[in-house]
Amino acid sequence: MPRRAVRGRGVLAAVLATAAVAVPGTAGGAPVAADTTDYSITIDSTAMGPEIADTMYGVFLEDINSAADGGLYPELVRNRSFEFNPADSGSYTGLTAWRETATGGATGSLRVVDDAERLNERNRNYLRLDLDGGAGAGAGYGVSNAGFHTGMALTAGDSYTFSVWARTDNPAGTPLTVSLRTAAGQALAADLAIDVRGDEWTKYSATVTPTTSATDGSLVVTAGGGGTVRLDMVSLFPEETYKNRPNGLRKDLAEKIAALNPGFLRFPGGCLVNTGSHEAYEAPNWPRKRSYQWKDTVGPIEERATNHNFWGYNQTYGLGYFEYFQFAEDIGAMPLPVVPALVTGCGENRATDDPILLQRHIQDTLDLIEFANGPVDSTWGRLRAEMGHPEPFGLTHVQVGNEENLPDAFFERFVRFRAAIEAEYPDITVVSNSGPAPDGATFDRLWALNRQAGVELVDEHYYVSPQWMLENNARYDSYDREGPEVFLGEYASRGNTHYNALAEAAYMTGLERNADVVRLASYAPVLAHEDSVQWSPDLIWFDNSTSWSTPNYEVQRLFGNNVGDAVVPSRATGTPALTEPITGAVGLSTWATSAAYDDVRVVSADGTELFADDFSQGAARWTHAVPAGTWTVQDGAYLQTDTAATNTLVTAGDPAWRDYDLHLKATKRSGAEGFLIAFGVRDTGNYYWWNLGGWNNTQSAVEKATAGTKETLIADGTTIETGREYDVHIQVRGTEVKLFLDGQEWGSFVDENTAEPFRQVVTRDDRTGELIVKVVNAQDTAARTRIDLGDGVRVNHTARVTTLAGDPTATHDATNQPIRPVESRFRGVDNQFSYTFEPNSVTFLRIRAR
Template identity: 70%
Template sequence: MPRTRPRPSPLIPLLTGVLLAGTLAAAPATGAPAADPGDYTLAVDRTRNGPEIGERMYGVFYEDINRAADGGLYAELVQNRSFEYAPADNPSYTGLTAWTGTATGGATGTARVVDDEHRLNERNRNHLRLDLDGTGGAGARYGVTNTGYNSGIAVEEGEKYDFSVWARTGARRGTPLTVTLHDASGRALAAPLRRTVRGDDWTKYTGTLTARATGTEGRLTVAAGGAGTLRLDMVSLFPRDTYKGRANGLRKDLAEKIAALEPGFLRFPGGCLVNTGSHQAYEAPDWERRRSYQWKDTVGPVEERAVNANFWGYNQSYGLGYYEYFQFAEDIGAMPLPVVPALVTGCGENRATDDPGLLRRHVADTLDLIEFANGPATSTWGALRAEMGHPEPFGLTHLAVGNEENLPDAYYERLAAFREAVEAEHPEITVIANSGPDDTGAVFDRAWELARASGVEMVDEHYYNSPSWFLENNERYDSYDRHGPEVFLGEYASQDNRFRNSLAEAAFMTGLERNADIVKMAAYAPLLANTGYVQWSPDLIWFDNARSWGSTSYETQKLFMTNTGDRVVPSRASSTPVARGPITGAIGLSTWATSAAYDDVRVVSADGAELFADDFSGGADRWTEAAGRGSWAVEGGAYVQSDTAAEDTLVTAGDPDWRDYDLHVKATKREGREGFLIAFGVKDTGNHYWWNLGGWNNTRSAVEKSAGGGKQTMIEDGTVIETGRTYDIRIEVRGRQVTLYLDGREWGSFTDDAVAEPFRQVVARDEATGELIVKVVNAQEAPARTRIDLGPGAAVGPTARLTVLRGDPDAVNTADERPIGPEESVIDGVDTAFTHTFPPHSITFMRIAERTR
């Protein structure tokens, strides 16, 4: 994922506004009269066949982001169960994060995390050492309590929870161990579990706790009596009722929501965590280093798997590993699609590993992965798969190498080694390449050039853009080369979790289906988000420790994924009349994790009249600053933003009605990660353009358009910004044409004239049911009164089944409210030609039965 810009949480209200034909209009007040219907036509040509829609058209992309694994899909309820948390994961972490000491009956002792010769194994090095003083009465206990994730451990009355721990003791007569499940107030949630630890060798102790009550703030306490040293590791509590009842399994409600999508494929395990960090193998002396995700770390007995620092700022236990991913894909009927590191980092790191031996090892590891998935139980890695419980092959057919590499030449050079080895030994496996982190630009163009030249079969595209971009780019794949690589749209989403975003995504998806001959697979991303640990939004499925719910985009994806059809039936629809005015707006200055100084700001109209001038000799009273957006002050006759940690520090000035003007600015980077941002066409902090010079950790520059809080790139190149150098910037705005000058030389230009068409459609045929599926998106506030013509000689039933998503474009599905969900109905009057009105802000799937004459 292109992670250089954090996205706002859908739980935080953003700017409202309704996307209407490429402009932003205010949403009508509740109870206001509906807009007059617009008239449309939709003609279906049943005599011709469009492209076949494959059963793998839509799938899911899983990455361990937003605590999607530990604390999420992986059903383990204990956080930091093996005491491996460390500052390498997060500066705030210690080995006792999520644990607190506890004592009853006057017991005393000490609890500390150690790594010594008594460790459980070389990969599970840390463990908890309890030194018990033997104080208190016979029932005195000293130990530790775990708080779980979010507000605590969620349990349900009557359900069983399986406890286990590895332990050893130096006490000659053994050490009594008491396990209790209780809430934050101390109220018991289950009867205590008692065991006696015997011997100074690591032994696994197990038991079952049955919940007496339902609660979401549970705590698990493991405490010991007597005197001496007790060592504990891998303290675990699992719900017995996991998905498919599997041990070391998955959280049932989350897995069921994913399964309900009926995904054609499951891409895993990432994402940015695949190709970031060290590419070295796990070595005990280097265990604290953050490594890229390597599949061999994640298989075998759970207590022997490595842990790793997650790219997103927490620890990942690898309890959910490659075996579990393959098993889950099989359980939900999805094609497994693993992603392996390419030895070229992405996600802002942007470096290539030049180590031939390391490259050879990763290529060999990839061949071993194929054997683990597909090899016979008598092979080395097939035997491990069989030992883990799956003697039969998993049937791997596709494998991706790398993720969002920003160095396309270095990436494709290393990709060649993977392809050569895989194609030599496993010609049945499709190796998927990628095109970087964006939908356009120099990296994207070069990556596709290399993909075509090298003859790869499929290219993985990723992009996260504004709703208007998705409405404007329905025809993106119409002109793709049908003789080149196929497209795997591995990650995409509109930037927010409101229904307006879902409408835009749905409109775009009609274009994906229309181009199903070139776009073979597509996945919304990311999949999961724990409300207590959000690094990225929007997300498809949200959850806390007890509940889960689908976003409005989940409902949209589910509607498309479960009603795909088998083949596109050609159709055409009329468009929405659009009147595009000029770019208008005020101006702005901003920074991102950077200190910069601005001076000599001038705005001059096209006829030469000066509209605005500020050399800051009299202060900065003409500029509007937003609270919490950096630290702005006039220093030495310049306007300076000094906070190098602050992001998006936009300050604005001028008239929002300005048009056809030149903006002049002198800008100097003082220190920090990036360059500076010069805004124009500013309506407000969520609706503007800005020239992002030295963005993305000072690796490139671009003009970005923000609409309703979401962004899209208009033009970009590889310009980087030098610290201490003053740049002369000029932005010329004429109508919808923008030309940009840097130090007197033209840097680039663009015309923002794309139309955000709100009315889109695609028609498919479902061969199993004998139905036409008419899919229509109406992403505007006006109803769409539509004349549907099925063509001469059409024989159809008199009724049609409708499934509709509709509602307020600002609606957000939450834990407590689901305003957007499917509405089912049946309509009459269906014929060769008939009229139907599609509601405002709606996605409609109309199933019409075809009859044989």
């Protein structure tokens, strides 16, 4: 069974092949004398390590940060079918994003209606315009829509398709005037004239080409004459999409994703998949907050149901399962859809026990496979063909569930999905998961269940600090080679600086070295609109008119285009480790809990009392490290009373303290969890804390925070009773910590993790006959390195070099992207040669070798 990462530099790190990402040196990669090298890399060029799967690096798309509507899905009209609802967001109505407008003195009234005149049962709302008809020719009454965020981005010379479903009760017909205008009212194109005839829903469309560009554009639709005209699915869609697909994708974003050369495409989530109601759509009183269900997202777009988005807005499903499959095919990626397991995650933590509902979702998953792969004379294969793709999509993998925090409830349902899928489609790989974190009780339990059941592929997720990635390169060295294999479906180092990218690159060398265990990996999330951010960092940022990469993107693109076919065994010397003792002040905190603390004492290892507070004189010696919680002194104890506040940290003492014992008494008064007792506190982002009764009082753990990102060091199932006083003792000696609860040793750990800044891996490209030496130098000094290719290989003396280097604090924005790869040639290659890798760099040396 896979175990948690080996702390510090793993015992296999020196003997297993490692990835070498190299950047040309400050002297253009010129050779240096052997006696001046800082590192050495020894490569067994004639040997072969693990094969690397074609799917090694991929992308994960989720509609978060307005990634779909207003992003990759390029519809310019927001709320095009008037289905926005307070369930999506508290301020939403059916008229969100729409404004009443009139020309030439026309008057009328408008309202969003759901009645028998609706377009269809799934697209129920429509806009009703009642026209007074008293104005002269050319007058019009109607609405305008400025699209998403800051206005529609319209480009002169590009063509856009306007379309609308409409009907009128005026026997003479109703003239519609369609205009494109700036916020100041400037016309951007010649008006379109559309004549609506008849009182049956009919789709009207026309092409408009702006003669002036604008980023604050809006669409104006007005109706003339009298009577009532009904409008729905009001759309303005660019004619040029990625691969010119109908209902296609925004070209610049799709091209950036394609440039990553992804081996797979995971979709559509994420938390989007397994949150909300699992009920099916049932008009008219369907659950607005439904989990993402694929059948809602296929067929004609005007018949697709809209839905609340877990991330706080509305999703139209214009980008649906067919479009995801089509995109995967267009970029040469393996499609990997995720379906709900009827156990919610992402903080909801509910399991659905209705057996009929469970069976319906299992059947929906079987129908999904038929939609992707079935013949055209099958029910769902026929729908795929009607949508324009008679050939199968070639689906091979389906993931059931995402980040469930109820491991046993999830797995009970997972095995039923898997049994049904394998019975009907034995060639489909059913992917499981290990929860939302890289370790802890949920992680360990799910890995045990997955291993026991012989699951083939397990999805791991973690968002961690750069420090964690530099320390845990050997994570997968100790995983069981007999399986299950790992799908690292979501990971990032919580930042978009070049240093974050360097840490991720260093970690990816460990992924490649363990390519026999890690079969797929994808950074997440991929897309973020700068005016709609629910999660950061992200790989690609954009606004309505442009998009830009991040340093993290550049790393992912370079690795995705320089994978190789197999690992070549190699080893490297490391950076001398400087193990520092744990130092820092102490702290008290709570999480959604009221708790009282008393008799706090800190005593040095030699018995000297460093601090004592029984709160008889108040709490003046404590500093509120974060602006949260309500702390007061009551009955001689320090009490936090706000049961809604999360992380209410207060601190005391000296950040230079080391080798001490912390004693205190703690009592839970009320709330969801227990106590948070901090030690080694350097500042608000760097500390340790003993989390007693965490995760809704289901377990306890020691967590280490580095730059605000926490990792679990040790954990067990200890829970905390309300009203009971606990005696807490934490002993810190150098890098070793022992923890005692009510006089009994609860656990201990040694934190000797070192952040190794120099990492490497070597792979072989069978097509080109090249060794790809990949080296990461994540430090401010150059790395002078002796590289030994062995004597049994003939090499070309010129290597192709790609370098990504720069200021580690650098970030990208719409106008400035300083971290860019530089290509060059290095003409000093031999069986043994020296190369200087630039500070803060990732380097790829491609060396032809036989």
